[in-house]
Amino acid sequence: MFDLETQGKRRGCWMLMYLGMLGERNGKRNVHLAVVNHSSLVDFLLLGLSERPGLERILFVVVLISYLLTLVGNTLTTLLSLLAPRLHSPMYFFLSNLSFLDLCITKSFVPQMLVNLWGPKTISFLGCSVQLFIFLFLGTTECVLLTVVAFDRYVAVCQPLHYTNVIHLRLGRQLAAVAWVMGLGQSVGQTPPTLHLPSCPRWQTDDFVCEIPSLIQLSCGDTTYNEIQFAVSSVIFLVMPLALILISYGAIAWAVLRINSARARRKALGTCSPHFTVVAIFYSLVISVYLQPQNPYAQKRGKFFGLFYSAGTPSLNPLIYILRNKKVKRAVRRLLGKDEDSRES
Numbered sequence: 001m002f003d004l005e006t007q008g009k010r011r012g013c014w015m016l017m018y019l020g021m022l023g024e025r026n027g028k029r030n031v032h033l034a035v036v037n038h039s040s041l042v043d044f045l046l047l048g049l050s051e052r053p054g055l056e057r058i059l060f061v062v063v064l065i066s067y068l069l070t071l072v073g074n075t076l077t078t079l080l081s082l083l084a085p086r087l088h089s090p091m092y093f094f095l096s097n098l099s100f101l102d103l104c105i106t107k108s109f110v111p112q113m114l115v116n117l118w119g120p121k122t123i124s125f126l127g128c129s130v131q132l133f134i135f136l137f138l139g140t141t142e143c144v145l146l147t148v149v150a151f152d153r154y155v156a157v158c159q160p161l162h163y164t165n166v167i168h169l170r171l172g173r174q175l176a177a178v179a180w181v182m183g184l185g186q187s188v189g190q191t192p193p194t195l196h197l198p199s200c201p202r203w204q205t206d207d208f209v210c211e212i213p214s215l216i217q218l219s220c221g222d223t224t225y226n227e228i229q230f231a232v233s234s235v236i237f238l239v240m241p242l243a244l245i246l247i248s249y250g251a252i253a254w255a256v257l258r259i260n261s262a263r264a265r266r267k268a269l270g271t272c273s274p275h276f277t278v279v280a281i282f283y284s285l286v287i288s289v290y291l292q293p294q295n296p297y298a299q300k301r302g303k304f305f306g307l308f309y310s311a312g313t314p315s316l317n318p319l320i321y322i323l324r325n326k327k328v329k330r331a332v333r334r335l336l337g338k339d340e341d342s343r344e345s
Contacts, residue, residue: 001027031137033324043125046123046207046210051130057118060118066312067315070110070315071106073318073319073322074317075099080331082096083092086330086331086333091152093169093176094176095321096316097176098149102317104134104138105134105314106157106314108135109134109311112209113208113310114210131210132194133187136186138189140182140186141180142183144240146275148175148179150248153249153272153275154248154251154252157256157272159257192214193226194212194216195215197216198221205218212226212230218234236288256269277320278313278317282309285308
C-alpha cells in the first residue's frame with residue numbers, strides 16, 4: 001500500500017514537472033508569437049529630418065513641385081511613345097518603359113514622403129513591407145533597362161547598317177520583359193529575409209523610406225546572411241550593369257572618334273548624350289546610397305541622395321530626353337499642332 005502511494009506521488013510529481021515544462025515552452029512560444037504578431041502591427045518611425053523642422057517645410061515644397069513635374073513629364077513621354085508613329089521604335093519603347101517606371105516609383109514613395117515631411121513620420125509594418133518590395137522591384141528593373149538602352153545605343157552607333165536587323169521591336173519587348181522579370185525576382189528574393197529579421201524595440205530608422213540597409217541596422221539578431229545576400233545582389237544588379245554600360249560607351253566613344261565628318265560625330269553624340277546623362281545621375285546617386293562607407297557622415301549624405309533619387313531624378317529624366325532629342329521635340333510640337341510640316345499638310 002505504501003509502495004503504491006509512493007509510486008503515485010512520484011508519477012504525480014513527474015506529471016506536474018512535465019506539465020510545467022510544457023507550459024513553459026508553450027508560454028515562450030506564445031510570447032514569441034505575440035511578438036511576431038505585434039511586430040506586424042507596429043508602426044515604423046521614419047526620422048528623416050525631424051531634428052530640422054524648418055528644412056522639412058522647404059523640402060516639402062521642393063518634393064511637391066518635383067512630384068507634379070514627374071507626373072506631367074513622364075505621362076507626356078509615355079503618351080508620346082504610344083501615340084507618335086515616328087517614335088514606334090525600340091529606343092523609344094525603352095524610353096516609355098523608363099518613364100512608366102519613374103511614374104510607379106514616384107506614386108509609390110513620394111505621397112508617403114510628403115506626409116512624413118509635413119506631419120506624422122510613421123508608416124505601418126505593411127506599408128513599409130510594400131514600400132521595400134516596390135523599391136527593390138523598380139530599382140532593379142531600372143538598372144537592367146538602362147543597360148539594355150546602352151546596348152541599343154552601341155548597336156546604333158557602332159553597327160548602324162545592321163541596327164534594324166539586330167534591334168527590332170520584338171526583341172525590344174523581350175528585353176524589357178526580361179528586365180521586369182529580373183526586378184521582380186530580385187524583390188521576391190530579398191524582401192522576405194529582410195522583413196523576417198528580429199527587430200529591436202526601437203522601431204525607428206534615420207531615413208525617408210524603408211530600405212534594406214536601414215532595416216538591417218534595426219535588427220538585433222545575426223544579419224550576416226542578409227548582408228552577404230545584399231552584397232551579392234549589389235554586385236549583380238549594380239556593378240555588373242554599370243560595367244556593361246561603361247564598356248558600351250567606351251566602344252561608342254572609340255567609334256565616334258574615328259568618324260571624319262563633324263556633323264556625323266555631333267549626330268552620334270546627340271543620340272547617346274541623353275541616356276548617358278541619365279545613367280551618370282542615376283548611378284552616382286545609387287552608389288552614394290548603397291555603396292557608402294559605414295560612418296555617420298556618409299549615412300547622413302546617403303539619406304539626402306536617397307531623397308533626391310526617389311523624388312528628384314524621375315522629374316529630370318523626361319526633361320533630359322525631351323530637351324536633348326529632336327525627334328521627341330518634333331513629336332511634342334506635332335501633338336500640340338505647332339509643327340510646320342503638319343500645318344502645310
